[in-house]
Amino acid sequence: MPIEYYIFLCxxxxxxxxxxxxxxxxxxxxxxxxxxxxxxVNLLLVAFSKMxxxxxxxxxxxxxxxxxxxxxxxFIMVVAAAEVSIGLAIIVMMYRNTHSIDINFLNRLKN
Amino acid sequence: MNTLEILFFALxxxxxxxxxxxxxxxxxxxxxxxxxxxxxSISGHxxxxxAQFLAIVNIIVYAGAIMVLFLFxxxxxxxxxxxxxxxxxxxxxxxxxxxxxxxxxxxxxxxQNTSFQGRDVLLKEGNxxxxxxxxxxxFTDYVVPFEISSVLFLSAMVxxxxxxxx
Numbered sequence: 001m002p003i004e005y006y007i008f009l010c011x012x013x014x015x016x017x018x019x020x021x022x023x024x025x026x027x028x029x030x031x032x033x034x035x036x037x038x039x040x041v042n043l044l045l046v047a048f049s050k051m052x053x054x055x056x057x058x059x060x061x062x063x064x065x066x067x068x069x070x071x072x073x074x075f076i077m078v079v080a081a082a083e084v085s086i087g088l089a090i091i092v093m094m095y096r097n098t099h100s101i102d103i104n105f106l107n108r109l110k111n
Numbered sequence: 112m113n114t115l116e117i118l119f120f121a122l123x124x125x126x127x128x129x130x131x132x133x134x135x136x137x138x139x140x141x142x143x144x145x146x147x148x149x150x151x152s153i154s155g156h157x158x159x160x161x162a163q164f165l166a167i168v169n170i171i172v173y174a175g176a177i178m179v180l181f182l183f184x185x186x187x188x189x190x191x192x193x194x195x196x197x198x199x200x201x202x203x204x205x206x207x208x209x210x211x212x213x214x215x216x217x218x219x220x221x222x223q224n225t226s227f228q229g230r231d232v233l234l235k236e237g238n239x240x241x242x243x244x245x246x247x248x249x250f251t252d253y254v255v256p257f258e259i260s261s262v263l264f265l266s267a268m269v270x271x272x273x274x275x276x277x
Contacts (some may be wrong), residue, residue: 001119003230004154007221009123013149015214016130022206025197028185032146035177036130039153039228042165044275046240047232050160054233067239067248073165074249077172082267088184089274092160096277 006047013040027091027101031084038080045069045076115234118159127153139185143178150174160232162240 013036015108049069056065095101136142142261145241150173161197197203238244249257 001115001232001234003227004221004228005119005123006232008218009126011214011217011221012127013130015210015217016127018133018213019207019210022209023192023203024134026139028181029133030144030179032133032142032181036149037171039150039169039173042169043153043156046157046160046162046165047241048167049239050162050233050237051230053237053239054231057233057237064239064244064248067244070162070165070240070245071248071253074245075170075256075260076269077168079263080178082263085267085271086274088166088180089271092184092187093274094277097255 003047003051006044010040010044013037013043025102025104027103029096030103031087031091034083035080038076042073042076044091045073115159118155119234122152122159123154126156140182143181143185146181147178150178155160157240159234160236160240161235164240164242164245 004078015035017033017040020036024030024033046069049066052069053063053066056063087090091101094106098105126149129145129269130154132145133142136145150169154166154169154174157163157169
């Protein structure tokens, strides 16, 4: 499978996430679109790791090239889990104070 | 067109359609359910790439834990679908145009880059995505980041409790 197909798929998913962040006002949906962008990047990392592994396997059959990218994806998932717990706690606190999850309500910070 | 290509295109179409449905669903609960389908199709891609450990972790952590947390928060807040204020139409249009031009620009850049041409991704072969090589690498070369991530989780837990307690 050519690497370009994977790049196009991941770019499409990432752009859908960008469009969601730009067009929705519900804070939870915006947060979910950020998760979608993280997952697109993860998929691209795994595809590149298998691309480099396939190239290195032709030289030596017992290579472990490309394993770093999969470890990196694992750590991205770890950080994303921590980020979601904090982000949802912030959204719940914001809902408790303002009774709304509209992100346009948060522009009071600029004054 | 062999079986792998058919699987790749079917999973890709499924992922993209579900991702679009996340955006255009009015009800936040439907958005969460569509996002779970996106994560399942990305796990299917991982299995196609023989990254079995990441496929399982993706299902357990993302579709299992994070999305249930999202559903829990949405049901806790009892958000009505007509209560969400919409952006003005021209703001939405500008957002879609900006995202579309971002996508077009990146696709054009990838298309004219010669270092990607003729490179293939190894599907369904290779053992670097199995649990044993990943575990060996994680507990030898990457043991310090692994321990640091436990500190990260501890601080995230303390922060979530403090923010939530108020």
